[in-house]
Amino acid sequence: MEQIQNSDQKPVALIVGVTGMAGLSLAEALKSPTALNGPWKVYGSARRSKPIWFPSTAAVDGYITFDAADLADTHEKLSPISGEVTHVFWVAIQVRESEEDNVKINKAMLANVLSVLKSAPASRLSHITLQTGTQHYMGPVHDQAQSAQLVPHDPPFREDLPRLPYPNFYYALEDLMASHVPSLSYSVHRSSIIIGASPRSVYNALLTLAVYATICRHEGSRFRYPGTRYTWEHFCDMSDARVLAQQHIWAAVTAQCKNQAFNCTNGDVFTWRSLWELLPVDSKVGKTKLKPHQLK
Structure with missing residues (x-):
């Protein structure tokens, strides 16, 4: 596939949620000399300060602590790099008791980050990758008020399956990104259970x-x-965070991947x-x- 090449300016990544399983693997993959269009300049961000266990293999060029749910804090912390970032890798999540609340908080977080980066006088932002998962096909399984009445899709899950008639913050985030086309492109990455190394991940x-x-x-x-x-x-399947990272990067720099969704699993099943x-x-x-x- 044709890749987006720029010989004058190297791509600059912002990983939102860098201390999670997918975030750590993304940082390692983007900094690798073998990364597509790389090695990249990488900023990593999280709500809490950089942990002492953060691996040297995932060393980022800048670590930014901010609360994406707070627009003022987001503007203060991201404005200094808003003219640099070309790609956002969104692997952040906040979890509430109801899916309606999940929609509100997660949509607000993404909207705040996009608002700051796109409003920069010389914004270079061109693409955002979005990490989601099988809840896209199963509905809000973690919402106790909703889970008892869910009727999910039957497997195998295909990317072109219609949306389910339930609130789902994945849908809200996809719609938010689509609203910014064509000023930027996006890709969606739907994993199964993620296997990775991070003590801070909610779903480890x-x-x-x-x-x-x-x-x-x-x-x-x-x-x-x-x-x-x-x-x-x-049967069940899983997604290695390292495989996920490679798919994120591939979609971020490949022209034919614009504005599409991709499933990502290891390919084997087990019980x-x-x-x-x-x-x-x-x-x-x-x-x-x-x-x-x-x-x-």
């Missing part, structure tokens, strides 16, 4: 399981599967039932194999 399933296993070992409890019978028995039987067993914790009545 591997870290959650590791903490759960540690608690079970400490208490001498059985390491029981914490999910449902359905997830125990049915939690088969995985659980392969996990190491501590003698104090006990066997991991579960009988049907032990499932939730």
Whole structure:
């Protein structure tokens, strides 16, 4: 595919949510000498200060702490770089109890960042990548008031499936980006369960399981599967954060990828039932194999 090349000015990235699983992998990938159109100049941002564990392989050219939900704070912190940034990699999220609240807060965050970067006198902003996920096809599964009545799409999930008739902050963010076309382009990246390394990520399933296993070992409890019978028995897939990062970058610099959505998974499937039987067993914790009545 044809890539967007600029020999005079190197692209400058702003990763919003750089301390999450996808954000860390993006920082590492963009700074790599083998990155498409790279290595890039990279600014990373998060709501909290740079953590001491932030890896040297993800070293950014500038780390910016700001609250994207606060327009004044966003303007103050991003204005100094607003004339530099060419690409925004949006991997940020704030989670509320209801999906209506998720729509409001996440849409406000993205709108504030775009407002500041696009209003710069010499704005170079050309593309934004948006990290979403399978909630696009399943509906707001984390909203207890909505989840009981959800009727999701049947797999396999295809990018051209119609939207579901439920509130979904992914839809709101896509619509917001589309409203800025043609002054900038965008791409949407729909992952499955993300596998990556970050203690700050809200949805770090591997870290959650590791903490759960540690608690079970400490208490001498059985390491029981914490999910449902359905997830125990049915196929699942995952998305490596490093693969996601490569897809983000590819779409950001490839002309034919403008204003499109892409699924991104590792390509293999598994069941939690088969995985659980392969996990190491501590003698104090006990066997991991579960009988049907032990499932939730």
